[in-house]
Amino acid sequence: MTGPVGPRPSAPVALRPLPFTAARLAGGFWARRAAANRAAIPVGYQRLKEAGSIGNLRIAAGEGDGTATGASFRDSDVYKWLEAAAWEHGRSPDERLLERIRELSRTIAAAQQEDGYLNSAIQVRGEERYAQLWMSHELYCAGHLMQAAMAVARATGETELLEVAVKFGDHLAATFGPDGRSELDGHPVVEMGLVELYRQTGERRYLDLATHFVDARGHGRAVKPGFDPSHYGDPAHYSDRVPVRKARTVEGHAVRSVYFVAGATDVAIETGDAELLAAVRGLYEAMRNEKQHVTGAIGSRWDGEAFGEPFELPPDRAYAETCAAIGAIQWAWRLLLATGEAGYADQIELMLYNAVLPAVSLDSADYFYVNTLHRRTGAHGDLERSPAHGRRPWFNCACCPPNVMRTLASLPAYLATGSGGSLQIHQYAAGSLASEGFAVDVDTDYPWDGEIAVTVRQAPAHEVELSLRVPAWASGSTLDGQPVTPGAYARIRRTFTAGERVTLSLRLPARLLAPNDRMDSLRGCVAVARGPLVYAIEQPDQPSGVTLEDIRIDPSAPLRAEHRPDLLGGVTVVHGSGTVITALPDTPYHPHGQPPPPAQPIPLTLIPYYAWSNRGPHPMRVWIPAG
Numbered sequence: 001m002t003g004p005v006g007p008r009p010s011a012p013v014a015l016r017p018l019p020f021t022a023a024r025l026a027g028g029f030w031a032r033r034a035a036a037n038r039a040a041i042p043v044g045y046q047r048l049k050e051a052g053s054i055g056n057l058r059i060a061a062g063e064g065d066g067t068a069t070g071a072s073f074r075d076s077d078v079y080k081w082l083e084a085a086a087w088e089h090g091r092s093p094d095e096r097l098l099e100r101i102r103e104l105s106r107t108i109a110a111a112q113q114e115d116g117y118l119n120s121a122i123q124v125r126g127e128e129r130y131a132q133l134w135m136s137h138e139l140y141c142a143g144h145l146m147q148a149a150m151a152v153a154r155a156t157g158e159t160e161l162l163e164v165a166v167k168f169g170d171h172l173a174a175t176f177g178p179d180g181r182s183e184l185d186g187h188p189v190v191e192m193g194l195v196e197l198y199r200q201t202g203e204r205r206y207l208d209l210a211t212h213f214v215d216a217r218g219h220g221r222a223v224k225p226g227f228d229p230s231h232y233g234d235p236a237h238y239s240d241r242v243p244v245r246k247a248r249t250v251e252g253h254a255v256r257s258v259y260f261v262a263g264a265t266d267v268a269i270e271t272g273d274a275e276l277l278a279a280v281r282g283l284y285e286a287m288r289n290e291k292q293h294v295t296g297a298i299g300s301r302w303d304g305e306a307f308g309e310p311f312e313l314p315p316d317r318a319y320a321e322t323c324a325a326i327g328a329i330q331w332a333w334r335l336l337l338a339t340g341e342a343g344y345a346d347q348i349e350l351m352l353y354n355a356v357l358p359a360v361s362l363d364s365a366d367y368f369y370v371n372t373l374h375r376r377t378g379a380h381g382d383l384e385r386s387p388a389h390g391r392r393p394w395f396n397c398a399c400c401p402p403n404v405m406r407t408l409a410s411l412p413a414y415l416a417t418g419s420g421g422s423l424q425i426h427q428y429a430a431g432s433l434a435s436e437g438f439a440v441d442v443d444t445d446y447p448w449d450g451e452i453a454v455t456v457r458q459a460p461a462h463e464v465e466l467s468l469r470v471p472a473w474a475s476g477s478t479l480d481g482q483p484v485t486p487g488a489y490a491r492i493r494r495t496f497t498a499g500e501r502v503t504l505s506l507r508l509p510a511r512l513l514a515p516n517d518r519m520d521s522l523r524g525c526v527a528v529a530r531g532p533l534v535y536a537i538e539q540p541d542q543p544s545g546v547t548l549e550d551i552r553i554d555p556s557a558p559l560r561a562e563h564r565p566d567l568l569g570g571v572t573v574v575h576g577s578g579t580v581i582t583a584l585p586d587t588p589y590h591p592h593g594q595p596p597p598p599a600q601p602i603p604l605t606l607i608p609y610y611a612w613s614n615r616g617p618h619p620m621r622v623w624i625p626a627g
């Protein structure tokens, strides 16, 4: 059994995932969050029922009556939930979860049509198949079904859902491709699903179809036909303006874009296509350098849920959809496997802590869809997904909550890779890791503390390599007292013995970050980070009566960390100082050159950004004017 992604043995990758159960969380930061997520999974099932998403499948299966509810991608919410449930049951058996997995698998199998087609809403409504592929998400649902089926098969050994996915995959292979229908689904993800199906079954036709979908995009085959003045009429919305091999940047709908390039990376890995791999690596660089928020989140526009132009990264209007960060993590993971470069693991860490974790409340009961970097004083939540409401239990378009569930359920898979007894540790969390006779325990209070102790439990009688990622921000860090290079792996190659310990000491001073000068909306501001965490000021932690927008941080003042076990489930806060304006000008604009408004000194307290909005929806900001 493997984790979420396991390239075939023939794939020329630098790193290989560990077997599914070889990485475990125990105690520590991530184990607590994973436990809260696990507890939320049965609740998620209830919410899927209440929303009608499970009901749609039941009606299509002949197990219920009525009309279908919601958009035609509702099935995908159920599939993501199934993936989460599978990883959790596989890790620690739970009969009730298994019963739900079996019951849903039976329903889904019964809903599937004779020739393999499956989409409950389209079937129940009697709509024509593939008639509106730019928006119908029929292949998107197929992709999520394939991912869920793989998780269920690998984590539980149950194959009923896999049979459904195979039948759907066969139907797609017979329907689409160079000799079949030429349209593309407006929303990618089927590419990743098909590659997983190929990995699971060894059937080349699934990889061939994924390769076709990757190369067919960029020629206007996914865009809505005819004229539509909205983003639906723009090929860029669907990553369909420029072929991926020629593209120079990510654009359009952020989730569609990163799911697509993650699938293209899978194809590059499995086919050994160096040109395609170079292209997707270039796209990742473009995203990282010009289109990523400081939190690692992506998406700058509410209109079209889209990337903006280079450096268009407004903090208050940030879209930063949770699913987009999850897709970017999936992409970075594939690039990490392909290249072995520490920078991709740095990216995964940044996004896990600061782009996915903020999306879920500390108790895992509520979710953000949109992850703003600045909730203004007096903000009014107009749309359901507006972050001004605070997190919500579910959404009419509920792509994000079950996506968080499956991501946190598969977290251990991102910790390490290994083969031949060597082990590469990418993410630091208390727990245990094992690779072919080499087993270690990891003890750490990361991210609050930078000491990471790796104790060998079992070692082969020959030389193996233990690699520990040194994050790019961790200058001045050491491994067993010796300096290590940030942004690379510290490697120890030797014959280890059980009981010995190596200690990585990462330095975690709070630090200030400044935006690139082209990021107009951030000019004059700084952000605070400590270790992997981005920080924010939130109203409840500041002196009473101050308006958050009137605060300035003094960048020359020292920053001091303090651990607060009593606050927000236990966090390290950062203390700084600054000023608050005492008399705002009473005009919106004034002649240039006037002295700054009067201000008085105040202490500032920053919390980890992920923890904001757990005390009510208060004003908050990540980027703070410096002055």
Ligand code: FUB
Residues within 6 Å of the ligand: 073, 187, 255, 256, 305, 321, 323, 397, 399
């Ligand atoms: O279209 C399916 C999902 O719904 C997308 O990935 C999200 O952005 C939301 O629009």
Ligand code: ZN
Residues within 6 Å of the ligand: 321, 322, 323, 324, 369, 398, 399, 400, 401, 403
């Ligand atoms: Zn989403």
